Amino acid sequence: MPTETVIAIQGLTNRFGKTIVHENLSLDVRRGEVLGVVGASGSGKSVLLRSIVGLMTPSAGQITLLGTDVLGASAADRAAAGARTGVMFQDGALFSALTVRENVEAPMRERLKVDPVTRRALADLRIAMVGLPATAGDLYPAALSGGMRKRAGLARALSLDPEILFLDEPTAGLDPISASAFDTLLISLRDALGLTVFLVTHDLDTLQATCDRIAVLADRRVLVTGTMAEMRDVADPWVHAYFHGPRAHAALAAAEG
Numbered sequence: 001m002p003t004e005t006v007i008a009i010q011g012l013t014n015r016f017g018k019t020i021v022h023e024n025l026s027l028d029v030r031r032g033e034v035l036g037v038v039g040a041s042g043s044g045k046s047v048l049l050r051s052i053v054g055l056m057t058p059s060a061g062q063i064t065l066l067g068t069d070v071l072g073a074s075a076a077d078r079a080a081a082g083a084r085t086g087v088m089f090q091d092g093a094l095f096s097a098l099t100v101r102e103n104v105e106a107p108m109r110e111r112l113k114v115d116p117v118t119r120r121a122l123a124d125l126r127i128a129m130v131g132l133p134a135t136a137g138d139l140y141p142a143a144l145s146g147g148m149r150k151r152a153g154l155a156r157a158l159s160l161d162p163e164i165l166f167l168d169e170p171t172a173g174l175d176p177i178s179a180s181a182f183d184t185l186l187i188s189l190r191d192a193l194g195l196t197v198f199l200v201t202h203d204l205d206t207l208q209a210t211c212d213r214i215a216v217l218a219d220r221r222v223l224v225t226g227t228m229a230e231m232r233d234v235a236d237p238w239v240h241a242y243f244h245g246p247r248a249h250a251a252l253a254a255a256e257g
């Protein structure tokens with residue numbers, strides 16, 4: 001049975017003034033996969049993520065998200081597709097004036113018609129799913145460690161029980177043990193919830209531990225896609241340097257050891 005494409009991007013162009021970030025970029029994301037998006041700093045990974053989730057309007061191209069042509073759809077259809085996704089930003093992007101539970105409840109308040117008791121129970125379930133203690137629900141973001149803040153951001157991204165999870169540098173700033181725990185959590189959630197994950201990262205350990213497929217952004221487009229092993233055979237100088245550098249060897253050795 002052919003695998004369903006849940007995100008299809010064709011001919012995507014993004015420009016800021018004279019800077020062309022993407023030009024005629026194409027990429028497909030398949031249901032149930034963890035797709036890692038890598039590329040040099042400034043290659044447009046975040047701009048790509050923001051284009052897919054509707055936080056910016058591309059200059060040209062077509063993006064089909066869960067069957068909806070997001071650039072051509074009505075605002076209501078776009079919002080309906082968006083509600084089937086969750087986004088976690090690098091710093092968690094939590095509302096500092098709200099507790100963790102209130103942060104997780106925030107998307108539900110907008111989209112779900114549920115009573116406050118049910119909403120609270122759903123939020124507490126998300127908080128437990130990401131491995132935070134129940135007491136974390138009453139804490140404000142400022143009281144959380146970096147690793148807890150990431151998990152709280154993940155709990156909020158899971159608020160509406162999404163089909164696709166978008167993660168922007170989820171392990172940036174974490175110590176290696178916390179980063180590795182986050183990788184393990186991500187895979188267990190993907191397996192338990194049947195998520196598709198679009199993961200922007202520089203972290204080779206995370207790529208090795210979590211990704212089914214990797215997409216490399218370079219020259220304003222997706223230069224190549226493939227498994228971690230396939231990346232090692234790509235001749236492009238940046239790809240070669242990235243996947244053969246000392247950090248790549250360390251990630252591979254750790255995975256094999």
Ligand SMILES: Nc1ncnc2c1ncn2[C@@H]1O[C@H](COP(=O)(O)OP(=O)(O)OP(=O)(O)O)[C@@H](O)[C@H]1O
Nearest residue numbers: 016019021039040041042043044045046047048202
């Ligand atoms: N709102 C904006 N206005 C103008 N230029 C922007 C805007 N957002 C992004 N850019 C530019 O687009 C390019 C790609 O940015 P983006 O943040 O997507 O890169 P990235 O690959 O995620 O980088 P990094 O790995 O450093 O996070 C950069 O040159 C950036 O300056």
